[in-house]
Amino acid sequence: MTKSNNNKNNKKVQINMWKTMSTTAILLSAIAFVSSSVLTSGSSISVLAAQSNGTSSSSSNRRMTLAHTLVQNLTKANVPVTLPLTRGYVSGFEVFHIATEASDKGLADHLTNFTHSRVSYTPALKNAPPQSLGNIYVFGNGIKGSGPLGFQPNVADSQPGDPAYSPLWRINNVEWKQGISQSELKSEADILSAQKRGELTITPSDAVVNCPFVQWHGGSLKERSDRTLTDLTAYGEGQVLNIDIKKMQLTFVGHRGFAPDGSTIYYIATDASVKKVADALGVTFVNKTGAALLSGASSDLYVFTNGNKGTGPMGFQASIASANVGDIAYSPLWRIQATT
Numbered sequence: 001m002t003k004s005n006n007n008k009n010n011k012k013v014q015i016n017m018w019k020t021m022s023t024t025a026i027l028l029s030a031i032a033f034v035s036s037s038v039l040t041s042g043s044s045i046s047v048l049a050a051q052s053n054g055t056s057s058s059s060s061n062r063r064m065t066l067a068h069t070l071v072q073n074l075t076k077a078n079v080p081v082t083l084p085l086t087r088g089y090v091s092g093f094e095v096f097h098i099a100t101e102a103s104d105k106g107l108a109d110h111l112t113n114f115t116h117s118r119v120s121y122t123p124a125l126k127n128a129p130p131q132s133l134g135n136i137y138v139f140g141n142g143i144k145g146s147g148p149l150g151f152q153p154n155v156a157d158s159q160p161g162d163p164a165y166s167p168l169w170r171i172n173n174v175e176w177k178q179g180i181s182q183s184e185l186k187s188e189a190d191i192l193s194a195q196k197r198g199e200l201t202i203t204p205s206d207a208v209v210n211c212p213f214v215q216w217h218g219g220s221l222k223e224r225s226d227r228t229l230t231d232l233t234a235y236g237e238g239q240v241l242n243i244d245i246k247k248m249q250l251t252f253v254g255h256r257g258f259a260p261d262g263s264t265i266y267y268i269a270t271d272a273s274v275k276k277v278a279d280a281l282g283v284t285f286v287n288k289t290g291a292a293l294l295s296g297a298s299s300d301l302y303v304f305t306n307g308n309k310g311t312g313p314m315g316f317q318a319s320i321a322s323a324n325v326g327d328i329a330y331s332p333l334w335r336i337q338a339t340t
Contacts, residue, residue, distance in 0.1 A: 077230075077231040077233070077255070077256045077311035077318075078229040078233045078256065078311075079229065079253075079266060080229065080241055080251045080254065081252045081253070081254035081266065082249055082251045083249065083250060083252065084115045084117050084248060084249050085098060085215075085243075085250060086098070086115065086146075086148075086153075087146055087153050087248075088136075088153045088155060089153055089155045089156070089185075090156045090158060090187070090217065091159075091217070092187050093216070093217035094217070095156065095213055095217065096213070096214050096215045096216075096243075096245065096248075097212060097214055098212060098214060098250070099111050099115055099117075099119050099209060100120065100210050100212075101120045101121075101209070101210040101331075101332050102122065102207065102209045103121075103122060103125035103206075103209070104207040107171075107207050107209070108120060114148050120326075120330075122210070122332065123328065124297050124299075124329060124330060125208040125209075125210065125332075125333075126208060126297075127297040128168055128292045128297035128333070129291050129297075131288070131291045132166060132168060132288055132289050132291040132292040132295075132297070133166055133169065133170045134157055134158055134164060134165060134168065134169050135156070135157040135169065135172055136154050136155070136157070136172065136209070136211070137154060137155045137188065137191050138154050138171055138172065138173055139151040139154075139174045139176075140173055140175050142174075142176045142182045142184075143182055143183065143184045152185070155186065155187060155188060155191060156188075157188045159213055159217065160216055160271075160286070165213075165286060165288065166286060166288040167210055167212035167270065167271055167289070168208055168210055168289065168292075169211055170204065170205070170206075170207075170208055171207045172203065172204050173202070173203045173205060174191060174200055174202055175201050175203070176200045177199060177201065180200070210332050212270035212271060213284070214243060214250055215243055215245065221238070221239065221270065221283070221284065222237070222238035222282045222283070223240045223243060224237050224240065224241055225237065225238075227241045229241075229253065235255065235281060236282050238283075239252055239253050239268060239269050239282055239283055240252055241253060252268040253268070254267065255268070255269070255313075255319075256318050257301075257312075257319045257320065257321060258318055258319070258320045259320075259321055260320070260321065260323065260327075263324070265321060267321075269283050270283055270284060271283045271285065271289070272285065272286070273285075273293070274290075275287075293335060298333035298334065299321070299329055299330065299331050299333070301319050301322070301334040301335070301337065302319060302320045302321075302322075302337045302339045303319050303336055303337065303338055304316040304317050304339050304340075305338050321334070
């Protein structure tokens with residue numbers, strides 16, 4: 001069989017996969033939008049513009065002007081999106097994650113300042129059912145460190161591959177009691193043991209953050225073997241171009257799409273609640289987020305399986321979202337609606 005026929009057959013399988021999901025919507029649980037309508041011009045240029053080699057100062061200025069046009073005029077189907085990493089612990093091991101949304105306005109603003117990258121206020125996340133959430137522990141005192149409040153790094157209850165893992169985290173605030181000899185704790189078990197001994201308090205909150213794991217003990221998000229992005233770059237194979245722990249950053253593929261009003265959006269994908277969709281996109285399979293499928297914490301993303309040729313996931317027109325960052329209904333939890 002020729003390579004051309006193989007490509008056609010693979011594409012047919014992918015289209016059929018999405019079509020079979022059209023009656024039961026699929027949750028892609030961590031798609032975060034990078035929208036030209038909410039970013040400053042400078043951010044759009046620096047975050048979304050692809051870098052070129054061997055350019056002069058004048059051509060560099062011209063490229064920056066072009067990059068701004070690219071975001072506004074949809075002349076790039078795929079762009080690199082670089083985000084900062086945050087370090088934490090799970091079961092005694094280091095993990096690294098990103099932060100993209102928070103259900104509380106003050107928390108979103110704080111994390112934006114902490115990471116130096118926009119964390120969107122997303123009140124719809126408060127509607128996520130408890131069974132779709134993981135637990136993360138944030139220290140408000142104790143050992144000084146790189147955590148979001150200036151103390152030790154956060155501790156999560158699970159990592160990808162664990163049944164309890166979810167990129168959606170319910171925040172639990174941890175405070176050491178006075179007069180206690182403090183230490184850095186690196187697992188949920190250690191924290192609960194310290195609580196049982198009366199050394200600290202744990203106060204659950206109703207705040208939810210979207211913090212997908214990027215690298216964890218024994219695994220990481222899949223990196224693309226071909227890091228060259230073009231208008232014809234396929235969706236699958238992985239959604240990450242590079243993970244750089246030394247620089248504490250990673251670069252995703254930002255995919256072009258449309259907001260409800262027809263404006264430009266770029267989005268990233270980190271996980272899916274259905275395994276064959278996760279495998280097709282090269283992202284983490286997270287069964288737990290499926291519980292949010294029919295809740296007010298999720299919205300729709302319309303993926304075209306036929307029609308006009310274009311830059312969408314299936315080779316047709318770009319996908320259309322039912323809400324944009326800043327809308328009251330916006331959520332990073334997207335039900336995939338296969339549109340024919």
